[in-house]
Amino acid sequence: MDHMVELRKVTKRFGGFTAVDEVDLTIKQGEFLTLLGPSGCGKTTVLRMVSGFETPSEGSVWLAGEDVTDLPPYRRDVNQVFQSYALFPHLTVQDNISFGLRMRKLSKAEVAERVRNVIELVSLSGMEKRKPSQLSGGQRQRVALARAIVCQPKVLLLDEPLSALDAKLRHAMQIELKRLQKKLGITFVFVTHDQEEALTMSDRIAVVNKGRIEQIGDCADIYHSPQTSFVANFIGQANILAAKVTAHEEHASRLRLAPDVHVCIPRLVGIPGVTELVVSIRPEKIHLQKTKPAGDNVFEAEVDEEIFKGSIDELSLKLPSGLTLTAICANESATQETFHKGEKVWCSLHADDIVIVRPE
Template identity: 60%
Template sequence: MIEIRGVTKRFGSFTAVDNLSLSVRAGEFLTLLGPSGCGKTTLLRLLAGFEMPDEGVILLDGQDVSHLPPYRRSVNQVFQSYALFPHLSVRDNVGFGLRMQNVPAPEAAARVAEALEMVSLREQADRLPHQLSGGQRQRVALARAIVCRPKVLLLDEPLSALDAKLRHNMQLELKHLQRRLGLTFVFVTHDQEEALTMSDRIAIIHRGRIEQLGAAGEIYHRPRTPFAADFIGQANLLQVAVVGRNGTTARVRVGGGLELTVASAELPAGARTALVSIRPEKICISKQRLDTENLFEATIEEEIFQGATDQLRLVTTQGTRLHALVANESAMQEAFHEGDRVYCGLHLDDLVIVQAE
């Protein structure tokens, strides 16, 4: 659907997008995820046609659109601030694109009505944007873009202005709509939770390059770089030395002396040091001994209540500090308190090597 090949965009001496290649499949929900200033918005603007690449090409359905102005591309964008025309009613906002494309009035009216129905705004059709709530404006912006039947819909942090609850609803609605209409979405966000909830695939962008591209679950469970591990979710990143190999496993040692077993498949032959990522919720905590490859003892230094979960700060007998997340389960389960000595278990697959030298 979209083919980005070796695209570079510079602003003065700053390289916003750096020799980036990416292909977007028809009908998928692809998220560009990264911190602010990573180049994700510039990449979206290159797709929309608001910026032209300095190098590389962008193909849309096989056609080179790299230097076409936005009004000659069949992509549409939902803007971060919605960018609704304040002087036009909801109906005229949604119908704007059809009017500009000279769609005959009766057909345009029918498509606008259909789009308004789809976002449940039929009754607000004659209102002006400033008479709507934030969530309603968001839906107008969505309807205005979708009604043009774009080959690809670009969304620039469209939910960032909504409050948490509405935002969560809209995430599900958007995902639902995308599936139902079979549209191709390219979604930009800096919110990793949003990315995980909605995307088929996620591209983590860092310094104008793709740090990792993959399905949401793959990105979360198998981060391939320290940046990806740290940016998505929380991670304990441990610098380890490789002390021995034994077939499919390898022994590694953390600074204070804590030894762990990892799967050796991800550890290149000859690697002497590595960076291991451990998700806090993967650390299994118990007052009883656990039957697992990696078992060590730790003391709970601090317990932070977070509602459904408790965040625990652990320090192992060897002095290694770890964050762990445990569910705040029913009163039938064990409860943990500051100062408790506990056993920590880790499955082989939960130790992910994100860097090795």
């Protein structure tokens, strides 16, 4: 079975409010798929319809080729890890983990064996007898995870499971979780509002906005080829600019981004007659230098503000026309050329880094 989870035209309304709007989504067996979007966009509601805690108003939910739309949660081969961990405070680590298994008809020896394996897998060996109150946040998270995977579900749903952890631990858990997922081969549907987390962990990302999937693709695809200004802004930073098409040549089209910024992009095809566009330019794609480089897509600006961020400098650039742009330079060496407030700089862009997006 190649398709493990499938949503077909799924809509969820709460009264007159549409929380999830005609979502089509197919997730492959063994895939790590992340639903990424701002708070309130409908991520949790999508997960709850996969687990069965919420019923779609329209459309159908499929698991491993079976229509489960009308099946209750306990009849679905799905498990969930919650943000709040939801551990039993009076039970030990071991008993928390084996809880779900004891509901099933397994021998004592088999339960013990599975629990031992999963405790080792999530690096909790030696903590079997502790209570949740005797564990750190990261360790509690591991218990919650162990409890979910010990039942060997086909699909694991994770709703912002790392959001209570501090930044360093959170990053370590991201790497660990991804490694574990690949090892187990379980299909993960992961929810987060954190774009960096999504990029770190996912095979594919579905960017959700106002109950709809705006774009779905692998990380590089979503980052380098955003199709909408929402996606460009939500993942990473973006300069979103209105552009006028001024000419088409054999291999290139010319755009005017401002009176003092004319650029060349690969020839536009399939949109004849369009004269106005919106483009996205990532700040790190604007190359800065003190002397004028040769070639196309070069313009001059003044540094209006510089923010030192350690590994990068973030610069606010002002053009004579009044246009402002954000640029980022990597601090590759402590002795490299730097740019300071009030200085003139030359900016250059690669034609492929000017990406046409659909405005909101």
